[in-house]
Amino acid sequence: MNAPHTPPPPPPAPSLRTAIAHRFSLLDDKANDDEIDRSLRAGVELRGATPWILMFAIVIASVGLNTNSNAVIIGAMLVSPLMGPIVGLGYGIGIFDFALVRRSVANLAIAAGISLLTSTLYFMLTPLDEAQSELLARTTPSLWDVLIALAGGLAGIIGQTRREKSNVIPGVAIATALMPPLCTAGYGLANGNWSVFGGAFYLFSINCVFIAFAAVVVIEFLRLPHRKFIDPRRGRRVKGTLLFIVLATGLPSIYLAARLVDNEVFKSRARDFVRKEFKAASVHVLDTRLVPATREIEVTLIGQRLPAPVIKAIEGRMADAGLTKARLLVHQAQPEDRRDDSKLDVGSLKAEILADIVRNNQQALQERDATIAALRQQLTGQEGWVELAAAVTREFEAHYPQCGNVLMGKAATPAQGATVAVPFLSANCRRLPGSEENKRITEWLKVRTGQADVRVVLAAKRGKIIRQSDR
Template sequence: MNAPDTQPPPPSLRAAIAHRFSLHDDKADDAEIDRAIRAGVELQGATLWILMLAILIASVGLNTNSTAVIIGAMLVSPLMGPIVGFGYGIGILDFALIRRALANLGIAATISLGTSTLYFLVTPLAEAQSELLARTTPSLWDVLIALAGGLAGIIGQTRREKSNVIPGVAIATALMPPLCTAGYGLANANWSVFGGAFYLFSINCVFIAFAAVIVIDFLRLPHRKFIDPVKERRVKRALLAVVLLTALPSIWLAARLVDNEVFGSRAREFVRKEFNAATVHVLETRVAPGTHDIEVTLIGTPLAGTAIKAIGQKLASAGLANARLFVHQGEVPHVESQKIDVGSLKADILADIVRNNQDALQDKDATIEALRRQVAAQQGWVAQAGAVTREFEAQYPQCGDVLVGKAAQDGADGAAPVPFLSATCRRMPRADEVKRINAWLKVRSGMSDARVVLVAGRPQTVRRPAPGP
């Protein structure tokens, strides 16, 4: 008889999924995790120099609006170590580690602010670029990025096989740029920029540390026990309060950002729908979500005031109940608008630009044609020069060193070059012959100011006539 089948039954679906997503299978030893995180907390010696250089690189990138330079600075930055160490210390209830991590983070933040402030005080590029301004209005999405990045970072640090998770987290959470932007705010005494940027840095720090606490607690790493359980609950409540207090302003900012985006989208859709007449073209649309103003600049046949008023009455039905519509067009200003009507001015400016461009093109065409004629004349004279030389040498074999060309007249700036023929003669032609040579050269060159220059002497080269038969 066959032996009975002793293979274990296949695992259940739940067990298979749990095994697939397990964080315990490739976890490093507890002692190795503890040693690696504690080593990353300290910032001293070469690490501080690297931090200052990374801050300088990030400041230059923000100042010149270079995304690649900013990413490079985030890869160099050692700021993640104290933040993860702070969260790890809370997770294992090691208050000595917490104090050490906070001290190092404070030193790093102070050095970073000082370096970036000094750079923005001396740089000649004072205008705030888009990369700078993007770090001044944190929202709920920055909280989600910091939390997700922190979770990915601490999970990567607790693995046996280290990967490129930490550099990726440094780029995603963007710890360096907010500190540099805060330095820009200090250098320019712009406290709203400083406050927004430093708040974004605080969000990143708090939620990266909070993510570390969550993962450390989930992995059940060894931690110290409180003798008083009431004190332990009090510490955990304080941590939760800090997290909530950090997140609440970002939630409000996110809600405002969403409202502004919705208002802008509705306003532009309203303008496209209502100002679609064949004789009217929308030149520009400006939407100000803060004041709920919608400015439209039109070109084409002016709309009547009653038509504009009728369009304004449709704002409420389009979800823009509190909005104000301002229409700028030629000669028919909106009755509600107290602003300067720039519609006709823009149309005139566009017409002037087109007209000036056409005039410039005509001038360029005329210049090109004149240069083309000059080149053609020059090429024609060069082609004739060889024939003129041969004809002169045939008539006056006693002359040599013949040169035929064009030369500028002395003291005649801007005048056309004068054709000339020069030669050195052993025996100078008679005066009447010289006069005849001059007349011949003027006819031959087609220019009345052509000149002949003959010099007595022994020519170095003389064209000899070919011997007879």
């Protein structure tokens, strides 16, 4: 009699650690090593249509920054091909392929040069020369930009090494914002503003360095095939150099981030302090100006005048509000009668308002004076021209008595895309001068008017023009 069949025992349940490791594994859906190599190397090249796409993307981003349009800026970042050389640089360092590193650096430098040239030309030609908020936001990089570049670079290189491609790269291009800093640097060059250029180009450098560094980290983690050094010390020098570049790029951003946080904390504390201390019903805060660099709090008040001891007491409470090194400046209208502080000097307030109006109109007055001077100069030149035309007419009639109805004036004519005024002399003659004589008349008119471009039009008595001088 056969024994009953016993099913095999179920496999043991995976441990929690194994389940978590499998869940977060970067090796399960990794693409083939050769496919990764081909993809990353192909993205490095900058030829054919790629430079044109880059220039058009730069123009789009420059227009977006110039008009403060977020949608246009995002569209330019989606079009931008700048990610390829940066990721290729990190890949080359990660596998110790220095030929690829040199090619990536060269293409990245060419791309940055094209971008700077295109954006500089745009901002030199655009009539909108005011720096908008979207443009100014790219001039003060900080530690948060480092974190964005690092996280974006990690996401980008992980997405590029998968079998199934996703929309990671466009998202990384938007998050890390490679295009706007280069456009902002071009704005700085076009306007000679070196602080704007330096801040924007530093932000672009942060993005490049930390995206490439993230690529090196992921390539090392995925254990992609890389070259071996015969001398192990050279490999250590390469890694040490990479670490030095990363630290040299990132450390200034820590200082800038600390200063940004300190300024924001100062502004928040100062606003709360002013709101708390100047909340009396008889006093109204007209304006508050905060200067974090000098730690100044400037307050303009209207209403009942606060006595000096009250202001002194308010200053004494600044330390308790975390404003130890701050300086308080209070502006108030002077009272008409110092024995009655509740009485406001309306005349003094009117004088202050009038002074503000005068200061604001100074530029308009200067422009008006410049316009009057230009019109006077134009009128003087016109009077001189009338006298010259009369003298030239008399001289021509004296030399050529057979000609009458002599006219001397200026005619508008197009020249190289612009309209210029050309002197001309016309007359009706019973007997027309010959060709050589007509040339002498033209040269004489050039000397008398002091201009190289003149017209001489001589017509027969019946009115048909039969000869016209060359220019």
